[in-house]
Amino acid sequence: MVGGAVRDRLLGLPAGDRDWVVVGATPEDMAARGFVPVGRDFPVFLHPETHEEYALARTERKSGRGYRGFAVHAAPEVTLEEDLARRDLTINAIAAPAGWSGAAGEVLDPYGGVRDLRAGVLRHVTDAFREDPVRILRVARFAARFSDFRVAPETLELMRAMVEEGEADHLVPERVWQELSRGLMEDKPSRMFELLRACGALAVLLPEVDRLWGVPQRAEYHPEVDTGVHVMMVLDMAARLDAPLAVRFACLTHDLGKGTTPADVLPRHIGHEQRSGRLLKGLSERLRVPNECREMADVVAREHGNIHRSGELGAAALLRLLERCDALRKPQRFAGVLLACECDARGRLGFEDSPYPQRARLSEALQQALAVPTAEVAAEAAAQGAQGAQVGAWIRRAREQALAAWLRGADRSTA
Ligand SMILES: Nc1ccn([C@@H]2O[C@H](COP(=O)(O)OP(=O)(O)OP(=O)(O)O)[C@@H](O)[C@H]2O)c(=O)n1
Numbered sequence: 001m002v003g004g005a006v007r008d009r010l011l012g013l014p015a016g017d018r019d020w021v022v023v024g025a026t027p028e029d030m031a032a033r034g035f036v037p038v039g040r041d042f043p044v045f046l047h048p049e050t051h052e053e054y055a056l057a058r059t060e061r062k063s064g065r066g067y068r069g070f071a072v073h074a075a076p077e078v079t080l081e082e083d084l085a086r087r088d089l090t091i092n093a094i095a096a097p098a099g100w101s102g103a104a105g106e107v108l109d110p111y112g113g114v115r116d117l118r119a120g121v122l123r124h125v126t127d128a129f130r131e132d133p134v135r136i137l138r139v140a141r142f143a144a145r146f147s148d149f150r151v152a153p154e155t156l157e158l159m160r161a162m163v164e165e166g167e168a169d170h171l172v173p174e175r176v177w178q179e180l181s182r183g184l185m186e187d188k189p190s191r192m193f194e195l196l197r198a199c200g201a202l203a204v205l206l207p208e209v210d211r212l213w214g215v216p217q218r219a220e221y222h223p224e225v226d227t228g229v230h231v232m233m234v235l236d237m238a239a240r241l242d243a244p245l246a247v248r249f250a251c252l253t254h255d256l257g258k259g260t261t262p263a264d265v266l267p268r269h270i271g272h273e274q275r276s277g278r279l280l281k282g283l284s285e286r287l288r289v290p291n292e293c294r295e296m297a298d299v300v301a302r303e304h305g306n307i308h309r310s311g312e313l314g315a316a317a318l319l320r321l322l323e324r325c326d327a328l329r330k331p332q333r334f335a336g337v338l339l340a341c342e343c344d345a346r347g348r349l350g351f352e353d354s355p356y357p358q359r360a361r362l363s364e365a366l367q368q369a370l371a372v373p374t375a376e377v378a379a380e381a382a383a384q385g386a387q388g389a390q391v392g393a394w395i396r397r398a399r400e401q402a403l404a405a406w407l408r409g410a411d412r413s414t415a
């Protein structure tokens with residue numbers, strides 16, 4: 001058994017997928033035992049019953065640039081040590097026998113993985129690390145997951161050298177998104193971006209995000225001042241509040257427009273919401289971001305300022321805000337939008353534990369608007385001779401009246 005299953009068990013974490021390495025066998029041996037081949041590029045098989053992954057021990061040599069340039073050598077002669085040598089991190093290059101008791105003494109660990117696990121170090125195994133540029137993203141993602149681990153200086157140096165040599169330029173969008181989205185879901189997503197920034201990969205993969213560091217915001221609203229720092233605080237707040245992926249992606253991208261604010265208007269960011277929307281579109285197309293994430297992020301980018309200030313709005317403006325967010329048709333998504341806005345407000349230095357009443361209030365406003373009996377209003381409108389779009393106008397008016405009545409009630413209860 002190799003990889004994450006061994007690592008996580010040694011850490012005392014719950015078991016995930018188990019991966020196996022097979023030494024001394026050919027693909028024909030595997031097929032004869034009923035294993036089903038699944039690897040397109042590598043000799044990997046699924047166990048006929050458990051469906052766990054069994055890979056023939058292999059070495060990989062790089063034959064070209066980017067993700068696809070591998071020359072794979074799998075043969076019965078390849079040893080377990082050789083297979084472990086081509087893996088990414090020492091903590092992922094520990095092998096345990098089938099039927100392992102979990103004791104650290106029983107593992108095969110030629111590269112000091114147990115020592116690094118105990119010391120909390122993410123360290124590459126050998127120079128073979130270079131052969132797969134996705135590993136740059138993996139290290140960053142593991143840093144977000146094991147947030148008390150540090151990256152060995154020689155590993156960061158290697159990552160830097162790889163980026164310098166252009167290795168991050170050829171990553172396929174699907175792999176980038178896969179790793180980014182997984183890293184966003186870890187406990188401390190900011191660490192992933194910190195590392196990608198430190199090795200130069202962020203400027204290549206997400207220049208719109210990289211640009212946010214060094215951009216000031218007004219200190220009275222943003223005591224942390226730096227926009228990059230703020231966005232990282234927002235992301236970590238999203239993790240703290242257990243937000244789903246689409247919300248975390250919206251947190252990452254909500255302020256992209258601040259990166260292109262003209263220098264002469266800084267530290268103010270007039271109109272950044274519209275610029276965020278445009279930059280988000282480009283980024284999402286480039287990385288083929290799933291629609292659910294894009295749509296959530298688009299609403300948050302455009303409306304977060306209006307949502308923060310929604311306490312000042314009257315009934316008509318409140319209804320327009322709900323409509324612009326498409327909240328009446330997508331209440332579930334609107335709940336996510338509000339959560340992202342809370343993360344934005346609390347992702348500021350000194351505001352981490354401040355209340356964000358806008359969230360509960362707008363969610364209540366939406367309930368009020370949704371409670372309007374549209375069928376009854378439409379029937380009443382028709383009875384009065386309204387047709388087509390006029391019926392819609394009746395419904396809007398009824399919703400606005402419902403919001404106005406609710407606002408009056410809310411005023412009385414706070415007075
Ligand atoms: N680009 C990669 C991907 C995987 N591996 C190796 O393959 C193992 C299994 O990969 P994967 O399941 O993707 O990662 P895990 O380490 O198991 O982590 P997770 O908990 O995220 O599954 C890793 O531990 C590592 O040894 C690698 O060296 N380089």
Ligand SMILES: [Mg+2]
Binds near residue numbers: 004005016017019
């Ligand atoms: Mg795994």
